[in-house]
Amino acid sequence: MRAVVFDGVVLGLQFGLLGVGLTLVYGLAGVLNLAQGQLAVLGAIVAALRIDAGTAVIPAVLAGVAVAGTVGLVLDLTLMRPVYRRRGEDRVLLGLLLMLGVAFIIDGVLVWRYPIEALTLRIGGDPVDILGVRMRTGSLLASAIALGVGAVLVLFLRYATTGKAVRSVIQDEEGAQLCGVSPATVRAFVFALSGALAALVAVTRSMTSPVTVNAGIDFTILALIVAVVGGLGSVSGAFLAGILLGIVNTVSAHYIGTYVTTIILLGAAAVTIVLRPSGLLGAGRE
Amino acid sequence: MIRQAATVGREGTPAVRAYAPVLLAVALVALLPLRYGDSRSMMGVVIGGVLFACYTIGFNVIFGSTGQLFLCTGALAGLGGYASAILSERHGLPMVLAMLLASLVAAAAGGLLSWIAVSRSLGVIFTGIVTLTFALAFQNLLLGQRDLTGGETGLVVDAGSETLLGEEVAPFYVFVALLAAYLALFRALQRSHFGWAFRALRDDEIAAELAGVDVKRYRVFAGTLGSGMIGLAGALYAHSEGFISPSTFSFGEVDVLVIVMLAFGGIGSLLGPVVGAAAFTVLEEWMDSFNEYRLIIYGSVILVLFLALPRGVVPTVQRLVGRLRRRRARGRRPAPAAQPPVDTLAPR
Numbered sequence: 001m002r003a004v005v006f007d008g009v010v011l012g013l014q015f016g017l018l019g020v021g022l023t024l025v026y027g028l029a030g031v032l033n034l035a036q037g038q039l040a041v042l043g044a045i046v047a048a049l050r051i052d053a054g055t056a057v058i059p060a061v062l063a064g065v066a067v068a069g070t071v072g073l074v075l076d077l078t079l080m081r082p083v084y085r086r087r088g089e090d091r092v093l094l095g096l097l098l099m100l101g102v103a104f105i106i107d108g109v110l111v112w113r114y115p116i117e118a119l120t121l122r123i124g125g126d127p128v129d130i131l132g133v134r135m136r137t138g139s140l141l142a143s144a145i146a147l148g149v150g151a152v153l154v155l156f157l158r159y160a161t162t163g164k165a166v167r168s169v170i171q172d173e174e175g176a177q178l179c180g181v182s183p184a185t186v187r188a189f190v191f192a193l194s195g196a197l198a199a200l201v202a203v204t205r206s207m208t209s210p211v212t213v214n215a216g217i218d219f220t221i222l223a224l225i226v227a228v229v230g231g232l233g234s235v236s237g238a239f240l241a242g243i244l245l246g247i248v249n250t251v252s253a254h255y256i257g258t259y260v261t262t263i264i265l266l267g268a269a270a271v272t273i274v275l276r277p278s279g280l281l282g283a284g285r286e
Numbered sequence: 287m288i289r290q291a292a293t294v295g296r297e298g299t300p301a302v303r304a305y306a307p308v309l310l311a312v313a314l315v316a317l318l319p320l321r322y323g324d325s326r327s328m329m330g331v332v333i334g335g336v337l338f339a340c341y342t343i344g345f346n347v348i349f350g351s352t353g354q355l356f357l358c359t360g361a362l363a364g365l366g367g368y369a370s371a372i373l374s375e376r377h378g379l380p381m382v383l384a385m386l387l388a389s390l391v392a393a394a395a396g397g398l399l400s401w402i403a404v405s406r407s408l409g410v411i412f413t414g415i416v417t418l419t420f421a422l423a424f425q426n427l428l429l430g431q432r433d434l435t436g437g438e439t440g441l442v443v444d445a446g447s448e449t450l451l452g453e454e455v456a457p458f459y460v461f462v463a464l465l466a467a468y469l470a471l472f473r474a475l476q477r478s479h480f481g482w483a484f485r486a487l488r489d490d491e492i493a494a495e496l497a498g499v500d501v502k503r504y505r506v507f508a509g510t511l512g513s514g515m516i517g518l519a520g521a522l523y524a525h526s527e528g529f530i531s532p533s534t535f536s537f538g539e540v541d542v543l544v545i546v547m548l549a550f551g552g553i554g555s556l557l558g559p560v561v562g563a564a565a566f567t568v569l570e571e572w573m574d575s576f577n578e579y580r581l582i583i584y585g586s587v588i589l590v591l592f593l594a595l596p597r598g599v600v601p602t603v604q605r606l607v608g609r610l611r612r613r614r615a616r617g618r619r620p621a622p623a624a625q626p627p628v629d630t631l632a633p634r
Contacts, residue, residue: 032411082593089353089410094596097549100542101588108581217538221422228415259430266419266426273419274402277412 003133004254005247010139010208012246013146016239018201018219019226020153021194027170027233029187031083031095035075036198037219038106043068043199044119044211045110057121064119065199072195075102076188084187103216110213117213119206142204149200150239157235166190170233198223225269231279240280245269304477308469311560315339316462319455329458333526335567336461340519341540342547342559343468347475347512348396350554351484352505354403355414356396357537358421359516359544364428364535366392366517367524368435374445374525381445381525389518395420396513397506404502404509421537428532440531443524457526464522465560468515472556480504488554550591552598561599 018040025033033039047064051057079102083095110117125137157163168176169186177183202211202219226245230237248268252261272280315336322328341359348356356362370388373379379387399420403413428435435441450456475481483504486494495501524530533539547566551558569587573580595602 026411079589079593082596090596092410093549094592097546097592098589100546101585101592104581104585104588106585108579108583108585111581112578221418224415225419228412232411259426262426263423263430266423270416270419270423273408273412273416274406277406277408 002131004250006130006133006135007139008247008250009243010135010143010246011250012243013143013150013239014201014205014242015222015226015246016230016242017146017149017197017204018223019230019238019242020150020235021197021201022223023227023230023232023234023238024166024190025194026227028166028190029076029080029084029095030091031080031099032092032224033194034096034099034220035103035106035216036194036223037216037221038103038110039068039071039195040198040202040219041110041211041213041216042071042106043195044202044206045114045117045213047199047203048117048119049114051119061121061203064203065196068199069192069196071106072198073188073192075195076191080187080191084184103220107214107216110216114213118210119202120210121203121206123207136208138207142207145200145204149197150235153235162186162189225266229269229272229279231281234279234281237279237281241272244280299477305470305473307557308466308473311469311557312462312466315465315560316459319458323455326454329455331567331571333458333461335563336458336465337519337523338543338547338567339560339563340461340464340468341516342544342551342563343465343472344512344515344519345544346548346554346559347472347508347515348400350548350558351475351480351488352508353410353488354400354505354509355410355417356399356509356512357414357418357541358396358399358424360535360537360540361421361424362392362396362513362516363520363523363540364424364530364532365395366520367530367535368428368441369517370521371441371443371445371524371530372434375441375443381449384445385518385521385525388521389514392517392520393510393514396516397510400506400509400513404505418537421541425532425536428535436531438532440529440534443528443530446525447528451522451526460522460526464519469556469560471515476556480507484508546588548598550595550598552600552602555598555600555604558598558600565599 018036022033022036025031043064045064046067047060050060050063055063079098080095083091083098086094121138123136123138123141127134127136128140129135130140155163157167165176165181165186166189168179168181169183173183176186198219202215205211226242227238229245230239230241245265245268249261249265252264256264318332319329322332341363344362345356345359348354366385366388368388369391370381370384373384373387374381399417402408403416408416429437431437450460475484483494483499483501486497486499487501487504491501520535523534527534543566547562548559549562550565551560551562569584573583576583
């Protein structure tokens, strides 16, 4: 039982990291980034190609993360401009549709050029005992990275000047502008950050199971569910939701069976949204 | 108030003029077999287009009229398709009865989702996510309940093969009849007190509520009716195609297309779904020869279209026509400009 829960936490931390990027972009820009999973896969494939070309693992991974971050930045600076000129539901819908188009293009390019590419990072070393459960080094490293990045993010948003600027725009765009914060700059920064985070998730995920070219849509759906259950705009909420859903996932996969698991997972997400529409740690209603 | 206004009709348009676009669109679609009737595969493509026009009208009733983003069109159609197939194949119900019962099942499911969304007052995104989880769960159920649904291998549906639906061109006209019925129904809704209420609640929900429009009731009604329409179309398709599998009704195969078609044609407009379905059916067919770049082309088309025509084709054309007409009216006599025809449920 303990081992199963631990596995759930490992998985959940990845879920959380995945949700964070989506939640920040939505909280900030009102854009539901449906290409989040595709950005993740893009990063993973770039890393895999660098590794194939003989680059060492760490620079290769950094290259993947950088590419995904750059694509995020470029998207914000070009395609999202007309979206930001709109308000309310119009903005949500146009942002969603344009990002869907982007997702198709990234997916199409990757599947066309590299149909069988996949990123698998083998982390050597013996399993480590933690509270009497033998954990694989890969899982531990992946969780450590997710936890580390999550902690840095939370601290950054709370204490750093840029972090405070991000939060101020999430709370009140006009108010932030009056205080001398440029929402456009903050948005560009967060878009790049969310691309980089997405690629990082794909990298940590590849330490426990391969990330294939067509995994984008699954990543996106998971990110959506995690972000919404956690409360759109809340970083710690995304992690909490990720961990809870991760545990639900592994526990029911272990005791009930895989196909029911997905249904239970989705049901859990739906029930949370219905009971608490603002999410577990969401600040309030939209 | 609303009922009184409704008796006047939509800006007093006589019924003939109000239903003319429906007749025209259906007549144009009905002529398609003249060109493609000799090719079985092309007829399949055309039927697919009409089917998606029907799905999109159902989705338009839900999303276009009352702003509830249902991301489960595929699942509702699948509910209709599978329920109808199972009722007629396993339980020996007559086909038409099975199809009607199946669309009631879909209507009930959609109504329930709508009721949940409305009573918890979920916003657009949250309604979207809840319905998306329903769609994904339904997909998993189809795959998991092998003895009932045949799992991934799918289900052969025989009941239609010895009726009209088993013939060459006849199924096409059954679909056209369905399309005509849906378009007429949509127009009738627009002209009734529902149309007034839908327009009011899309424009400003709180103002509508204050003016005495029961926003919740209209939303649930639209959710139920639209879902029933989608379910019936799915059931009809199951019987005419003779085979269904989970991928027939998957999110990627149905919902993505339906949303794109409606947004392209014009959200809330009468003919938007038909225009959108026609455009994207042609596009899909044209892309068939570029299979490798299919996704890339698709994505680029979506980007270009939505950047250039964010309101959709039908409302844009209507605005242009309205402007021309006003200019001409002004040229003839300097009278106050005529109002452009308001043909959308959701003028923006």
